[in-house]
Amino acid sequence: MKQTSLIAAALTLGLGINAHAATFAYISSPGDGLISQYRLDQNNGALDLVEQYNAGDQVNPMAITPDGKVLFAALRVKPFQVQGFSIDPKSGHLTPLSKAPLAESMAYLSTDREGRYLLGASYGADTLSVQAIDSAHQPSSEILTYKTGLHAHSVRTDPSNRFVYAGNLGTDKVLQYRLDHKTGALTPIGSGFVKVTENTGPRHLAFSPDGKYLYVVGEMSGTVTAFSINDSTGALTEIGVANGIPERLKLAHGEVRDARNNDLKDDPTPRIWAADLRISPNGKLLLMSERTSSSVSAFAVDLSTGELKFLDNYPVQEQQPRNIAFSPDGQWLLVTGEKSDKVGTYAVSDDGALKRVGEAASGKGALWIEVLQTSAN
Template sequence: MRKIAVIAAAVASGLCLSANAATYAYVSSPGDGLISQYRLDQDNGALTLVEQIQAGDQVNPMAITPDGKVLFAALRVKPFQVLGYRIDSKTGHLTPFTQAPLAESMAYLSTDRKGRYLLAASYGADLVSVQKIAKDYQPSANVLRYKTGLHAHSIRTEPSNRFAYAGNLGTDKVLQYRLDAQTGELSPIGSGYVSVPDKTGPRHLAFSPNGKFLYVVGEMSGTVTAFSIDHTTGALTQIADANGIPARLKLAHGEVRDARNNDLKDDPTPRIWAADLRISQDGKLLLMSERTSSSVSAFAVDPSTGGLEFLDNYPVQEQQPRNIAFSPDGRWLLVTGEKSAKVGTYAVSKDGALTRVGEAASGKGALWIEILQTPDA
């Protein structure tokens, strides 16, 4: 079933840029079960809807394989499963071809850097999982499960693909693992975690392009914490942090949210509710979304030391922005709002300032974003 009306945005996928290439954005909207494909004009930031497909109720996190050939999307209703779509190398068109079980309802999905394993984090079930991806891109029904503390919110491998890290929001820990390249098994590094201050709420992750540093956004604190990554062991060491919530926003400290109180309906206090974190391709600019104020904060990054400096906070028109994403060349930022009827395109200056340049219709509750660059037809 195809409709017309949704979104677009992006997750830099690391595919090579070329002068003759098409850039496609894929956005899931769990409220109407759609995955929407848009074409992004790299010259002016305009978005054009290409098509929409009916994926299923509560389609949410997605991941594109490193070779750009397959998009995986997770459904957050029983039976929990991941859907696989082949991506046409010329048009970006999605064709469903497989499905596989997931361990639980997953809030986060990624692949390792070689596309051999599918990784996921379950916020409600307090676990992360790994399952092998076969050569035909079929995820294995054999799922490795690893219990975490309360509310696991993300898992990714760093650029060398030897180590994996997870944001564990409810315990104020960042989990650290070795990834076995042959089996996909995870084993703890040292104690298995590093701690951050109480009520930080580690959520999403971003790695410096050189693989030396990890950045973690605090959902409840609105801060970004920087860690150095030991090249030999993978152990994390905190080296910096920066607050991304200026006083003018008048936000109180955040609280842990779950299915029982996600909107904090009985609490009228405007509270910090940070969400996504993205780093520019040159590793010099970090952007963080904040849902309560519908804004994006910018941080300068020192690529040599990993140091952070808060630059400013910019309002966006998309209400309750969940995911944000750079275009592959870093000139544009795409923003989805969970309570917005539009997705916005913003020009990004070197200091992180945002200027809205375009919009497109949004799906219901649109949030997850993946972006892909393919050869132009």
């Protein structure tokens, strides 16, 4: 009887925790320097704007620490720096916590899986950076930097936290490193990279939940390249490429873009301009955003082989969608549009089909999305 009572109590406690869980989204908008906090209703996908914080001019990439306690946000104007905000565990409210220099203007920000290091990728300076994060969540002013080929666009550690990978858009390479847990130093694995098809433009990364596979979106090709990860060495081996751009979109191959021609104003040709890549929590679905057509493409993931199968492409209302993000249960997808004044919520079906169910006002030029599930009153 006593054991039964304990089990019942545990179940009740578990249900209580779930019942009071809250899902928050934080979205940066460099056009007005804001970080907007939203609350996502996990029951129906409704999205409510809670609060907006003046983070600083050109606030862009962000990262939440693995413990969910701190949000880091990079400012892309001189002096380049990262702002740290503590996250209230109940309300999700942000409070300024720390500041630290960054090596360059960062297009991508992440932490390692233990929250001990802050990693950055600089598109304009062709650089990766690593800096330690202390126990008070203060990033170090001492920064390790690594020169890459043209246009580093992302950097992330794998689920085992032993390896680091980076998308190097301008060289059609995916960089591969081993992470030194004591110093944060990156050591090249083998030659330090794997090549992809010319004019692919490796951009953002996604890992399978079991850490066996890495997926890389091609900004210029609209394809996703799948790699297996050697469990011992971290070396990547290409296992397949899936095209996410159906012919009906009538998009020409993309081109490398930078500060000189970011909008290709002198080129009227509609071109592929893929952006973000996200994998569902159960690992069965991969979604890719495409800016020119304002759409999201869905791929099925074979859990046993890591191979991809294109499912379909779905239009979204957010114009020029940049980042997308799954809710923690994979039921909803958040979409920002650089040229939209709304953030949208979409119900995600098992086959990747999207149905818009909610929206909220966004900041100007909304880009980066970080989602956090926490406790609430």
